[in-house]
Amino acid sequence: MAVERHSQSELASPLNRKRLVERVNGLQALFERVCLIVEKDRIKPGDTARPFQRTRYYDTTLAALVRSGLKLLWSNGPEDSAALLVELTRLEQRKSHGISVPLEVKSGHREQALQMYLSMPSVNYVHALNLCHNFRTIGQLINSSIEVLQTGGCMSRSRAEEVYRFLRYSCDSFLMNTSK
Structure with a gap:
């Protein structure tokens, strides 16, 4: 399993589309399951909280990601994302898909x-x-x-x-x- 994290604004920007497509295709070529954590944008200190404005482009991007076989997970921030990663790791371990060999080779x-x-x-x-x-x-x-x-x-x-x-x-x- 591979997990990638992106903010809502990254997914809503047409400027990031090519890089996102290349990254998703690369991950799907290497991993059986690919998850994408969509994280709410952080509010910078001093800024007022304004709600995220969904656009047709954003919704189309999400639909295309789901159609391509990605699993979308939603997060309110870095702490939620970390908790999701812990749960995904536990799930992989239960399915016996965890890493069971040393992470390095010596010789x-x-x-x-x-x-x-x-x-x-x-x-x-x-x-x-x-x-x-x-x-x-x-x-x-x-x-x-x-x-x-x-x-x-x-x-x-x-x-x-x-x-x-x-x-x-x-x-x-x-x-x-x-x-x-």
Whole structure:
């Protein structure tokens, strides 16, 4: 799961649209579930509180985010956002989707493997860490079945299938080009 936080005014501004679309697409490529916390704008000291004015653009943006598969969560401020993050973390732990391997790799060999795993499409940092800690060698990973990739990478079947296809296509293409 990935969680991103934006203020209402950021989502209401057409100037942020391209960056928001790129960010959402990138997160959806790497994570199974993407949540967006929409946080009320902060009131600066000395300013008077004025209600947020919803616009057609703002409502259209929210509708597009929901249609794209994002889960929208609403927050009154940073404290609410922090509480939402705690609840989302607990939910992921209950579903056994928490990070269960060390957050670092110690040896140079594993660091190189981590970088290689991160270069693969649809593999995020947590997947790469799981692959690093659950496969002794890159060769072992390459020769794994979809089911073994799914278990070792702690990823969905569809993501494991993508990695499997990538490994088969990339390795076959590389070997065919070097054998000439």
